Amino acid sequence: MFGIVRPCRHRLGEGLSRQWMAHLCGLCLALRKDHGQFARVVTNYDGLLISVLTEAQAERGEGSRRTAGPCPLRGMRTASVTQGEGARLAAAVSLVLAAAKVRDHVADGDGLLARRPVASAARRVAAGWGAAGARTGSAVGFDTAVLVDAVDRQLGIEALAGAGTPLLTVTEPTETATAAAFAHTAVLAGRPGNAEPLAEAGRLFGRLAHLLDAVEDREADAASGAWNPLTATGTSLPEARRLADDAVHGIRLALREVAWAGGKSPQQHDAEAKLAHVLLVHELRGSVDRAFGTASCGHAHATGRHGPPPGNPFAPGGPGAPPSPPEPPRRDRRGLLAGCLVWAGLACTCQMCCGEYEDPWTREPKDGFCRRCDDCSDCCDCCDCCGNCCDNCGCDGCGCDC
DSSP states (O other): OOOSOOOOHHHHHHHHHHHHHHHHHHHHHHHHHHHOGGGGGGOOTTTHHHHHHHHHHSOOOTTSEEEEEEEGGGTSEEEEEEOSHHHHHHHHHHHHHHHHHHHHHHHHTOGGGGSHHHHHHHHHHHHHHHHHHHHHHHHTTOOTHHHHHHHHHHHHHHHHOOTTOOHHHHHHHHHHHHHHHHHHHHHHTTOGGGHHHHHHHHHHHHHHHHHHHHHHHHHHHHHHTOOOHHHHHTOOHHHHHHHHHHHHHHHHHHHHTOOOOOOSSHHHHHHHHHHHHIIIIIIHHHHHHHHTTOOOOHHHHHHTTTOOOTTOTTSTTSTTSOOOOOOOOGGGSOOHHHHHHHHHHHHHTTHHHHSEEEOTTTOOEEEOGGGSOSSOOSOOSSOTTGGGHHHHOOSSSSSSOO
């Protein structure tokens, strides 16, 4: 369900968080509507960017949103969610790429997929997803063959790559696939003039996704002996970081050439275009920092989750802070079996994802995984309003160099 763009709700602010959730839920529900409940497992954060870009360019119509019923992932609340061609294109892309990923894991014999019965079932699932993605793509005028071709070429390139092979040769198929998907959002939105800059943004986004995935998996791949583009081509981390920073900068420049559309009011236009700007400019920069281990979380410092901020001895965890509350008495703790039963209940009702809950065993208060901040900072390096720059500024973007 994750991706390289994992926005922190504390940075997005309440308004943009609602917009982001509308696209995430819209993608999930589009998958369920066209392909059944099980297809919802391919919902991912990067796929919803397709829906975001489509809506940000299109004139806001009456049928672009609908009210979805209660869902455990929203704490059993209703919500306004996106619908239409943007969500369907995002679903098609997610299905085809998920099918390719499953086939790749089967070919590598990863984990349980090394067993023939499991591998056979996984192949059937992948084939179904690929066919379903092709049907949905065709329905919105997008030929998913470009994605399938990119995956097939990727395998051949990796087989031939070695020391001295340019890293961008390895990332090219991913770049081509994401460029095609980004460019088609301009077609769906009725803004063909945006196709070229969005193709460039998509190409660089694909490069970045491939690079960050390689960086994050480098140590694990080395331990397991799996193929990794950085290791195989002999690319150093500083060089990978340079390429990643260049890609983020290029995406920023490409988005400046995109003509965003208004909705029923300027405020709607601001919200839609600002979300695209925040996700593809500010959050991508945070993704790079996180992958290379240079991220800092201002919200985590504020809450004391990652230790006290420097220079503040009275922050939680600091030497001048009041003592922490004692651990719950042993009699209040649950046993192993009782804790496991409570854990199962919390997991099945999604309270561990999106709510506040007590630890099943210690009863310590905790935030759900979706409520935790994993990538936010006090500000960015280009303006002093960045955390919510697109909520606070009235300009196109945040009014600074980015």
